[in-house]
Amino acid sequence: MTITNASVIERRTAIYDDTQKKRTGVLPTEGGAHTRPKAAAHLTDEQVNELGRELDAIRASVLAERGADDAAYIRKVIKVARTCDLAGRTALIFGKHKPMFLLGIAGVSMGKVLENMEIGHNVLHGQWDWMRDPDIHSTTWEWDFVAPARGWQHTHNDLHHTYTNVMGKDRDVGYNILRISDEQPWQKRDIFNPIVNAFLAPTFEWGIASYDLEWDQVQTGAKSREQFDKDLEALKAKAVRQVLKDYIATPLVATLTGSGKWSLAGMIGGNMVRNVWAHSVIFCGHFPDEVDVFTEDVLDGETRGDWYIRQMLGSANLSGSPLFHILTGNLSHQIEHHLFPDLPSNRYIEVAPKVREICDRYNLHYTTGPLGTQLAQTWKKIAKLSLPDEFWERHESGKPGKWQVLRDAWKGRTTPKTA
Amino acid sequence: MGVLKAIHRAASVWTSPASPEDYLQIINPLASARQLRGVVTEVRRHGARSATISFRPGRGWEPHLAGQWARVGVEINGVRQWRSYSLSAAQGHDPEITVTAIGRVSRHLVEHTKTADVLFLAPPQGEFILPTGPRPLLMITAGSGITPVMSMLRTLIPRRPDADVVLIHSARNEDDALFIDELRTMDRQYAGLTVVIHFTGNNGRIDFSNASAVETVCPDWRSRKAYVCGPTELLDDTEKLWANAGLPQGLQVERFAPALLAPSDTDGGTITFAKSDKEAVCDGSTPILEVGEEAGVIMPSGCRMGICRTCLTPLVSGQVRDLRTGEIHADEGELIQTCITAAVGPVHLEV
Numbered sequence: 122m123t124i125t126n127a128s129v130i131e132r133r134t135a136i137y138d139d140t141q142k143k144r145t146g147v148l149p150t151e152g153g154a155h156t157r158p159k160a161a162a163h164l165t166d167e168q169v170n171e172l173g174r175e176l177d178a179i180r181a182s183v184l185a186e187r188g189a190d191d192a193a194y195i196r197k198v199i200k201v202a203r204t205c206d207l208a209g210r211t212a213l214i215f216g217k218h219k220p221m222f223l224l225g226i227a228g229v230s231m232g233k234v235l236e237n238m239e240i241g242h243n244v245l246h247g248q249w250d251w252m253r254d255p256d257i258h259s260t261t262w263e264w265d266f267v268a269p270a271r272g273w274q275h276t277h278n279d280l281h282h283t284y285t286n287v288m289g290k291d292r293d294v295g296y297n298i299l300r301i302s303d304e305q306p307w308q309k310r311d312i313f314n315p316i317v318n319a320f321l322a323p324t325f326e327w328g329i330a331s332y333d334l335e336w337d338q339v340q341t342g343a344k345s346r347e348q349f350d351k352d353l354e355a356l357k358a359k360a361v362r363q364v365l366k367d368y369i370a371t372p373l374v375a376t377l378t379g380s381g382k383w384s385l386a387g388m389i390g391g392n393m394v395r396n397v398w399a400h401s402v403i404f405c406g407h408f409p410d411e412v413d414v415f416t417e418d419v420l421d422g423e424t425r426g427d428w429y430i431r432q433m434l435g436s437a438n439l440s441g442s443p444l445f446h447i448l449t450g451n452l453s454h455q456i457e458h459h460l461f462p463d464l465p466s467n468r469y470i471e472v473a474p475k476v477r478e479i480c481d482r483y484n485l486h487y488t489t490g491p492l493g494t495q496l497a498q499t500w501k502k503i504a505k506l507s508l509p510d511e512f513w514e515r516h517e518s519g520k521p522g523k524w525q526v527l528r529d530a531w532k533g534r535t536t537p538k539t540a
Numbered sequence: 541m542g543v544l545k546a547i548h549r550a551a552s553v554w555t556s557p558a559s560p561e562d563y564l565q566i567i568n569p570l571a572s573a574r575q576l577r578g579v580v581t582e583v584r585r586h587g588a589r590s591a592t593i594s595f596r597p598g599r600g601w602e603p604h605l606a607g608q609w610a611r612v613g614v615e616i617n618g619v620r621q622w623r624s625y626s627l628s629a630a631q632g633h634d635p636e637i638t639v640t641a642i643g644r645v646s647r648h649l650v651e652h653t654k655t656a657d658v659l660f661l662a663p664p665q666g667e668f669i670l671p672t673g674p675r676p677l678l679m680i681t682a683g684s685g686i687t688p689v690m691s692m693l694r695t696l697i698p699r700r701p702d703a704d705v706v707l708i709h710s711a712r713n714e715d716d717a718l719f720i721d722e723l724r725t726m727d728r729q730y731a732g733l734t735v736v737i738h739f740t741g742n743n744g745r746i747d748f749s750n751a752s753a754v755e756t757v758c759p760d761w762r763s764r765k766a767y768v769c770g771p772t773e774l775l776d777d778t779e780k781l782w783a784n785a786g787l788p789q790g791l792q793v794e795r796f797a798p799a800l801l802a803p804s805d806t807d808g809g810t811i812t813f814a815k816s817d818k819e820a821v822c823d824g825s826t827p828i829l830e831v832g833e834e835a836g837v838i839m840p841s842g843c844r845m846g847i848c849r850t851c852l853t854p855l856v857s858g859q860v861r862d863l864r865t866g867e868i869h870a871d872e873g874e875l876i877q878t879c880i881t882a883a884v885g886p887v888h889l890e891v
Contacts, residue, residue: 145878146826146845146863146879146880147845147863148845181865184865187618188616188618188619189615190618192615192618192619193618200565203562203563203565203566204566207563207566210554217854245848247852250618250875251618252618252619252620253620253621253874254575254615255574255575256572256573259849259852263557263558269563274850276851278843278847278848278849279843279848279850282843282848283842283843283844283847359557363557365553365556366555366556370553371554439647462847462848463847463849492852531881
């Protein structure tokens with residue numbers, strides 16, 4: 122096949138220490154983890170290994186069936202996304218007419234939602250690499266999102282998916298700017314948790330882009346300054362092209378019909394709709410109630426079955442119609458996605474009942490619910506975590522002096538609970 | 541061209557980060573910024589087992605020289621599969637391939653290709669081409685080895701009254717022989733072409749291990765520039781014959797099937813890291829990533845457990861096994877996940 126190797130060589134070579142190096146290859150299918158998460162503590166090594174084999178069998182059956190229908194599916198979604206995008210932007214050229222303005226926002230939003238979620242995220246996971254089509258491949262796809270695809274693949278595919286919900290390892294937990302688990306010690310800035318999150322939602326793509334630079338990793342020395350500079354250059358180049366396309370070139374054409382301002386407003390609106398949508402869906406993936414976070418010791422001796430269990434306990438699904446699943450990029454099947462990140466997304470819907478049955482049989486929680494409920498839980502959690510835990514303990518037990526806790530915490534007089 | 545380029549650049553401002561071709565694809569399946577394609581213009585079937593497929597290539601194709609081959613890709617059950625075919629059309633004409641239904645890709649091409657289908661293509665390649673100056677030629681072919689030579693004959697014979705070509709072609713029988721009517725017609729029509737057709741079904745194979753068979757048909761074979769294309773045995777025999785006659789430069793050989801070693805029970809082997817110019821011996825259970833790192837090769841890597849695909853590396857040749865599923869990957873240019881695959885026999889990688 123004729124995929125040029127340029128992109129492969131451009132990819133990052135991660136630095137791992139010796140303990141991590143031992144992980145190379147396939148996780149063991151025998152033995153057991155040194156410590157299991159609380160929610161899985163009732164399982165024996167044999168049961169965990171059997172669970173691993175059952176999930177492997179599900180994966181194998183999808184691999185065996187994968188074929189022309191799946192290829193036709195992703196091509197169709199790509200065609201629909203590009204058509205929506207083109208139609209939306211064309212409508213905005215005549216955006217001074219109200220119906221055209223609304224049609225334009227709808228088209229641009231729909232195009233971008235599909236492109237980012239059901240296409241971009243999943244193609245960049247390598248879900249469609251098996252087709253060997255260089256037009257739809259994890260090494261060539263660049264998405265309509267400010268964060269450059271290659272950098273995102275590193276922080277997301279590698280770091281987040283390998284260390285799902287392991288405190289201190291999964292840098293998605295907290296995104297460094299929010300307190301999203303009571304395992305994170307409270308800091309003064311956490312007071313602004315809900316405000317920060319509310320600001321992050323409509324500007325989500327910029328948030329992700331800056332997060333992918335991993336500035337904090339540079340400070341700790343885990344990431345080289347050289348790599349940071351390279352990533353920053355890539356981001357600058359990508360950001361310039363995105364801004365030029367959405368906020369300059371498109372409105373400029375619209376000035377021909379006197380719709381310049383409307384077109385600009387429509388493009389900003391379309392991007393905001395996409396950003397808020399992506400933010401909502403993604404925050405529902407790991408933060409609703411009942412989702413577990415883990416400590417680093419669960420990684421010791423982790424077997425394939427243990428790894429699967431961590432993915433199931435650390436993720437949450439959303440319930441809804443088939444169309445809803447497509448619009449979330451099938452991240453509504455977050456659990457299935459975390460178990461099988463490289464299986465085609467359109468297959469998660471048929472895999473989900475089997476995974477759920479396994480969870481029930483092994484007495485493991487399978488978190489799912491409608492978007493509204495999950496989103497409310499997520500926001501409530503973020504709001505609640507903006508205050509120290511002791512505040513809520515006092516509040517719930519009816520003890521007076523809860524404001525005193527906050528005042529002391531602010532002044533640094535008490536040590537808030539630490540991990 | 542300059543204007544087109546300028547338009548393309550301007551358009552790409554609106555289509556970024558995709559290319560204008562990606563959007564054109566909505567209406568035109570031939571459009572792609574990354575993959576050369578061609579549209580099938582005619583399919584002529586010869587019996588049930590072979591067909592000649594003519595196609596019009598899209599932008600990016602270079603006109604072929606007589607005797608060259610091109611890689612042709614088709615999609616079988618959603619997966620792009622590639623194989624190389626000689627281009628049998630005369631130089632200067634739209635390319636065509638003549639395919640016999642052996643193997644998955646060839647069978648698919650013979651059985652399913654229709655006019656207006658899209659083929660995936662790579663530009664023509666190969667050194668099996670006509671000499672630059674006029675020279676007497678000898679062509680030795682067997683089976684589908686006639687296809688590149690057909691292109692040479694169609695290019696050379698009608699245009700050069702001074703051509704002097706002897707063709708010795710073997711086929712199993714009359715029905716299996718590709719282009720046999722055309723070859724006979726050309727033989728009658730042009731004085732400069734002598735065609736000797738040999739049916740191995742009735743008469744057995746021609747023995748090329750010594751000079752006598754060639755001597756009988758073409759006494760002046762030593763003074764001719766010779767071309768040979770066909771099964772490996774034929775190539776080996778003729779190569780030896782010409783070498784023994786002290787004429788190794790006089791013979792041009794076209795090989796199609798690269799020697800693939802069957803996977804043995806004791807997997808593993810030597811991995812050659814082409815760009816880093818390093819070699820390492822390994823067993824059949826150690827992931828290639830680990831082997832490479834041990835050997836000091838800088839390899840792309842990420843999750844180290846087969847989920848993130850950061851480690852994708854092009855396989856130049858050889859076979860590797862997926863340690864999770866046991867699946868073998870052996871296609872040239874295929875991207876393999878080095879963190880969860882191990883070598884099965886000798887492996888060449890492009891890192």
